[in-house]
Amino acid sequence: MSTSADYRAAVPHHNAITDSYLAEFAKTGIRPSELKEAVRESTEDTTFQGRSLSRPVFLTKAQVTLLADDLERLHSALTGLPDRMFGGDMAAFAHAVGTTAEQAAAAVRGRMERPPRIGRADFFLDETGFKLMEINWGSAVGGLDSGPLNKAMLAQPFVGDFVREHGLTYVDPMEALVDTLLTECAIPAGTRPVVALTDWPKSFEKLEPQLHKSAAGLAPLGLDCYPCHVGQLEYRDGAVWLGERKIDVVYRLFLMEDLMDPTGPGLIEPVLRAAERGEVGIFAPMDAELYGSKGALALLSDEANRHLYSVEELAALDRILPWTRMVRPGPVTVDGSSVELTDYALANRTELILKPTLMHAGQGVLPGWTADAGTWQDAVRDAMGEPFVLQRRVRSVPEVFPTDDGSEEWTLTWGAFMVSKGYGGMFMRGTLDPNATVNMATGATGTCCFHEA
Template identity: 30%
Template sequence: MAADRVAAAFNARALSRGSRFLDLTERLEKHPTLERWPGDYLPRPLFLGRREVRSFAADLQRLAGLLMALPERLFDGDMDRFCAAVHVTGERAALMRRLGATTAPLCGRADVYHDGTSMKVLEFGTGSELGGWDRAGEMCRCLLGDREFAAFADEHGLGYTHHGRYLAGLLRQLGATVAPGRDPVVALLEGPGALAGCHSWRVLQDQMRWLGLDFHIGEVTELSERRGRLCLRGRPIDVVYRGFEADQLAGDPDAVRYAELVFRAHEEGRAVLWTPLESNIFCEKTCMALMSEPAARERFTTRERELIDRVLPWTRVLDAGTFDRDPDLVDECRRRHRSLIVKPNGRYGGYGVVPGWKVAERDWLPLLRAKAVDGCVVQERVVPRPETVLDPVTGAERIWNAVYGFFYTPLGHAGLEARTLPAGESAVIGISGNAGTRSAVVYHHDHEGEAA
């Protein structure tokens, strides 16, 4: 693959006398809009073909549209049935649906593996609270400030899409609906107590301010109303960037009361909420299985079925009744157990994920039965392509694996990020779930003139 050739060229340059390539992460650590990020970085960038990125991003945008259309396609628009099918119930469901029959926007991050031949969606993240917006595009911009790397980038046609610019543009568009003729005041709101020790939102704040937005962060319990305006610590705000989730509000009447200030301001056109909590219904992993299962195929066109088969791995729902209701599926899971991975519904960050190839055969069905009680999906394993990375101290080669985050918005593809882990260390590559995970800069090569 051409991306492998670019990676090999980078590694060869890194080993040449006088090269600074193995010290590039120092630029990231000292960069003004990244310095508050405490995580670690992969010692080299990752590379994907420009045409491949654009083609997959277009597929992803269409697949996200199908995801958001599931209530209509499979449940005749009945949100009660849809929520029950994806295990969103009780107070959690009431909070997510508080704003009524809104249309969740196409905004989020899909986690993707490249298997060496094509890319596959492992999980869909929908909503504004997902990480990565804070640093991915800035990491790309930062490295191009190094003269040696900039020459390498020019030689190989490297480019990228700056996430922050997409996001700032989107927030300005939203703000224009309530604050025409001026830039909006934006407040990113987290749940109660969630900002303690939180670094990523402060990194995002630095980036948004660098891009000219009056951007603040706080918690929902710091809200008030004054003269009809929604205020954060007394400052009137136009756009609420939602960092909180329903789980942070459920069971906390005070938090719900403060969140109501946001919901009412949004309903009455006094402020804009980005994004509604309804978006998170579509994060449930059962949604991917609903697109993948045979029973749903007749609800999709031939082209849509081809898209699903091309981009989404085989995914099936297991619940408490599956073992009695669908013995054929249970038998298929038993036969394929070393090529399947189990993921609990409604969890993120890799929590509760169990790879079948790490489970003894005698323990596999009991494990599935136990996981099915609370609801889970089983998904076909996708083996990520190897990435050869040089140790910055010794120069020794080590194989890493990467999960790519493809960002999508109503404006289209909004860039890439990646998290990486040494091959074989874990089936889950996530910053919150594995301390060895490192962020990686991602460029596409053979770039055609998109501004960096």
């Protein structure tokens, strides 16, 4: 274990707020385990799965302002791809980012006049700043229920005093979500929509307690929410029903990948038809997931497409987006030179990571630096022409977290939400293993974020 003093000296970009917190916390005599236990209840039946790190993380005003600006530029470049590259042809865009024909057909139905502003961009933080790993777009993004952990941390005297004394604040993603849903679904002011939090049958078995807790949290914010799975919805009398409740909005938690389930088309088709008839709103429509495809990042990263973006968009993309390409045979541009993709991938195994375009929760991801040459070669060849991308490795700088007997270095994923009004808060999770996929489903541990006002 390293000490915080050693770490701060070794990492020049580490912000002064964190330095101050670590130094002041060390003087209190508070055991980090006591703080984690004090906030544990706020993490139960949430995306955090009952786990929390021993402190919040912090961003300066300059960091969060630049991040918010870059999110705006990323959103405009990303959601502009169908029109700029494909003349508005969503089916062609869907094919280009790695969907199946069935997924593409579902995605083009119910498309909104403008792309939805609900998503989460997942970043690593290296010596130069935030680097984008992937985007999760649409209403099924995880971590929107992270606000209660901020509140629980603020209730701890030391943390609350530190936040106030340093002029810090936070954005509650759940509050930002409600504003976005009301805006995107054109809900009349002063009304309380009835919302079905609609999951897939298999995952609903596990997530139902979490959805009930989220529904309780959304009620004071103006939504009447009822958890269910898509098989429980009924279609009659020109409306969509959950039991005897007429539904105004289907909050879509089922995913495009669920269409691959044998029962998928039969369960999803009635919802899409009801939305097309104007009987119910869907938040967010299926096309939202196309913007979360890693294939879309490959289009943004390709030098051949730079002429499509504004000067401001290019500056943001150059700051945050690592080199990313679809796994296709033929030449690609790397740092200004043309090389054969297969040759480049095999020669640079330890600097690349292989990812499926549309899967989630770390499924199918292979970091080259964790694989031997033979395994990597087989994986690249199997992925060739399939919906996979190669992305350049980002070396995330770890953050120090106090423990009862010293400190630990955690590799963090910074999940920044994009909502109707812009930056919508942060979903933080970390791992002690710098080679692991940072995902709650595979054992990551979460925390919350405060930033300078």
